[in-house]
Amino acid sequence: MANFTVRSIGRVESSLTDLSSAPRQADEGAPSAWLVFDDAVLEAARNLRVGDEAILLTWLDRAQRDVLSVHPRGDTSRPQEGVFSTRSPHRPNPVGLHRVEITAIDGSRVQVRQLEALNGTPIIDVKPVLNEDVSQR
Amino acid sequence: MANFTVRSIGRVESSLTDLSSAPRQADEGAPSAWLVFDDAVLEAARNLRVGDEAILLTWLDRAQRDVLSVHPRGDTSRPQEGVFSTRSPHRPNPVGLHRVEITAIDGSRVQVRQLEALNGTPIIDVKPVLNEDVSQR
Numbered sequence: 001m002a003n004f005t006v007r008s009i010g011r012v013e014s015s016l017t018d019l020s021s022a023p024r025q026a027d028e029g030a031p032s033a034w035l036v037f038d039d040a041v042l043e044a045a046r047n048l049r050v051g052d053e054a055i056l057l058t059w060l061d062r063a064q065r066d067v068l069s070v071h072p073r074g075d076t077s078r079p080q081e082g083v084f085s086t087r088s089p090h091r092p093n094p095v096g097l098h099r100v101e102i103t104a105i106d107g108s109r110v111q112v113r114q115l116e117a118l119n120g121t122p123i124i125d126v127k128p129v130l131n132e133d134v135s136q137r
Numbered sequence: 138m139a140n141f142t143v144r145s146i147g148r149v150e151s152s153l154t155d156l157s158s159a160p161r162q163a164d165e166g167a168p169s170a171w172l173v174f175d176d177a178v179l180e181a182a183r184n185l186r187v188g189d190e191a192i193l194l195t196w197l198d199r200a201q202r203d204v205l206s207v208h209p210r211g212d213t214s215r216p217q218e219g220v221f222s223t224r225s226p227h228r229p230n231p232v233g234l235h236r237v238e239i240t241a242i243d244g245s246r247v248q249v250r251q252l253e254a255l256n257g258t259p260i261i262d263v264k265p266v267l268n269e270d271v272s273q274r
Binding site: 002003004005006007008009025027041043044045046047048052054055057059061068069081082083084085086087091092093095097099122124125126127128130131133 | 198
């Protein structure tokens with residue numbers, strides 16, 4: 001297998017610090033959070049605007065990478081499923097995928113509504129939402 | 138900055154071999170393609186089903202990682218924008234994000250409709266689509 005190096009380009013600042021109490025999905029009571037970008041990538045973030053919908057990719061650095069099956073939502077009454085059919089953070093490459101709305105921008109800091117990532121989580125990319133991401137074909 | 142190691146967990150098999158002629162987005166004439174998973178992660182893929190909509194993450198290994206601004210869609214008549222506001226493959230962490238529909242499964246091979254990734258592109262993750270990915274908040 002080939003390996004590649006992902007670089008952290010910033011960090012999440014959030015009131016969420018405890019893995020066990022964090023919501024599983026953003027729409028399950030996640031708080032707003034700040035994305036704090038490293039100076040080296042500020043140029044890439046300069047066209048982000050308040051009101052933009054974006055896709056945030058994070059590196060879930062507290063996840064277990066040797067897990068291939070999980071009980072969906074941690075519910076042991078449900079049979080285990082392969083992690084590619086779940087959004088478990090535990091998976092071979094623990095990339096977090098978050099749909100976010102930008103609610104404020106302050107220099108290198110971008111505030112988003114409802115993010116379920118823990119405080120300190122590394123940011124690896126931000127992308128605009130495309131129609132094809134959301135349309136049912 | 139912190140670094141992390143992403144592992145290739147499979148490869149795209151596609152008739153697309155030429156970067157210059159590849160469609161920019163899946164809905165711009167991309168062909169169907171096969172996702173060929175490594176044996177080591179087959180357990181994680183075992184609940185994927187024909188008809189599933191999924192999010193495929195790839196590592197765009199032919200991208201340039203030192204690019205922070207681009208002309209959108211390569212159109213030099215448009216002003217440059219920061220790459221976090223574009224879907225350019227050229228960005229600090231060249232993770233490809235693809236909404237796919239599974240059209241066939243044959244052992245370790247999963248066929249998807251319309252994929253704009255080049256032949257040989259490394260696969261890094263597959264996730265199910267959630268309502269919150271597609272709903273406008």
